[in-house]
Amino acid sequence: MDNDARLxxxxxxxxxDHKGRHLDDIWALSSFWLEHTHDYIQWLFPIPEAGRFNGFAPLLTPKIQAAFEHEARLRQHQQRSLDVMLAFYGLQRDDSVITAQPTLSIQTYNWLKAGGHNHLRITRIIRSLALCHQPNIASALQHAVIDNGTRHGVVSETSIQFWRNAI
Structure with a gap:
């Protein structure tokens, strides 16, 4: 099976995925697992470039982008993946509106700091949503992380700029 068909x-x-995990298996995993495992995000949010942590993940190709454009089920599944990650980040989504959960704080959510691997993940998620024909949701996430990252934490200007440039 080629990479497009696998993804x-x-x-x-x-x-x-490359470790035998199904999509709904990943959706059910704990926040601890999501934080400490680094080879799933590339499957949930593909982009055209290979990531540093998972050379086994297929890349986003024009064929896959076209499938996301024409298949509502693929976009819905990516939105479910987004909802899992939003809960992990202390955010929530209502259609194309993304807001902070009441519990969002620098003490509870470690993405609210100067840098780290979650900032790279967020950049990937924004970019993947935009490339997979979900620009409104990508933009909503972009605005939510920039707003909450600067208001609640000490997110670096470098990360903010990456998020701005992700779309």
Whole structure:
């Protein structure tokens, strides 16, 4: 099976990633697991470039982008993946509106700091949403992390700039 077919099967919920995990398996994992495992985000939010942490993940190709454009189910599954990550980051989504959960604080959510791997993940998520034909949600996430990252934390200007440039 080629990489395009592997990623599409995974996102349809019919296939698995390079470690045998299905999409709904990842959706059910704990925040601890999401924080300390680094090879799933590339499957949930593909982009055209290979990441540093998972050379086994398929890349976002024009064929996959076209599938996301024409298949509502793929976009819905990516939105579910986003909702999992938003909960992990102390955010929540209502359609294309993303806001902070009442519990969002620098003491509780470690992305609210100067840097770190979660900032790279957030950049990837914004970019993937935009490339997978979900520009309104990508923009909402971009605005939410910039607003909350500067208001609640000490997110670096470098990270803010990456988030601005992700779309």
């Amino acid at each position: 599409l099967a995974f996102y349809y919920g019919e296939g698995h």
